[in-house]
Structure formats: C-alpha cells, structure tokens
C-alpha cells in the first residue's frame with residue numbers, strides 16, 4: 001500500500017551530502033509508488049520554541065512561522081525521514097529546532113510509525129553519528145507508536161559533492177524503495 005513519506009532535509013547546504021542522501025531515499029520511495037514530499041529547512045523560517053507549552057493546552061503553536069505547516073505535514077505522514085549533517089556529534093541546529101517546534105504533535109493521533117535517519121559527516125568512523133542517533137531516538141521515544149527503523153550514514157564526506165559514489169547512496173535508494 002502506498003505510504004505518505006515526508007523527508008525533512010536539515011542541512012543549510014542545498015545539494016550537500018545529506019541532501020543528496022535525502023534525494024536518493026526519495027527516488028527509491030517514489031519508484032515504489034509512495035507519495036513523497038521533501039521539505040528543505042534552509043528555505044524556511046523556523047524560530048526557536050519558547051517553551052510556553054501552550055501547544056499542549058490548545059493543540060497549536062503560538063509562533064506563526066513555517067514550522068506550523070511542517071509540523072502539520074509531519075502529523076499526516078506515515079513515514080518521517082530526517083536528513084542531517086553531523087554537527088558537533090549531533091543533528092544540525094535546524095533539525096533540533098524543528099523537532100522542538102513539533103511539540104504540538106505530542107499526545108495526538110499522529111500517523112507516523114516509522115522514522116529513518118540519514119546523516120553525513122566528515123569523519124568516516126560510525127562513532128561520529130552516534131550522538132545524532134541518540135538525539136533522534138530521544139525524540140522517537142516520546143512518540144510511542146513509532147520507531148527509528150534505520151540509520152543511513154555517509155562518513156568521510158565534507159565538501160558538497162564529495163558523497164558521489166559513496167555506498168550510503170545506494171543504501172538510501174534501496175531503503176527508500178522498501179519503506
């Protein structure tokens with residue numbers, strides 16, 4: 001059955017390494033007949049969560065910016081894919097800010113049951129992505145109906161375009177196909 005797949009690309013570099021992983025995942029998921037949308041956070045205005053917790057009382061955020069629509073798309077998606085560069089052994093600030101702003105989804109009838117993490121880092125060792133996995137796993141654990149299914153890590157890539165030919169691209173495509 002066709003699934004709604006929402007890919008959130010969280011690098012400030014369009015066409016960068018994690019964004020390329022996102023495109024390969026999208027290509028596979030589309031070929032398999034799913035409805036796929038990619039949102040690039042670098043095109044959006046996403047302010048920091050104020051911590052007011054009004055969202056838990058009235059179900060929506062008091063800040064009117066692009067995060068509201070993205071959180072609504074997240075609510076409707078069956079599959080969430082987070083593509084991020086590794087920044088100081090965690091996810092990018094853009095992604096962390098978006099996850100904070102998705103707080104209105106907490107305790108709602110959200111659709112997503114599967115989450116994937118796509119990450120790129122300068123260091124080749126898998127240990128470079130562990131902090132990013134912990135960050136995403138922490139968010140996923142707050143949404144009891146969903147789980148972090150897989151992480152696709154492209155290590156040893158730094159400049160834009162360096163990911164070309166990296167085996168993680170094929171893995172992203174194949175995982176997208178099987179989503």
Ligand SMILES: Cc1cc2nc3c(=O)[nH]c(=O)nc-3n(C[C@H](O)[C@H](O)[C@H](O)COP(=O)(O)O)c2cc1C
Pocket residue numbers: 011012013015016017018019084085086087088089090120121122123124128157158159160
């Ligand atoms: C602010 C900043 C922090 C970074 N921190 C790390 C890090 O902790 N470990 C690492 O291996 N690479 C680190 N990098 C390198 C990026 O992860 C690497 O360039 C990656 O390929 C960028 O992905 P992108 O093209 O999707 O933006 C950092 C880069 C920047 C700009």
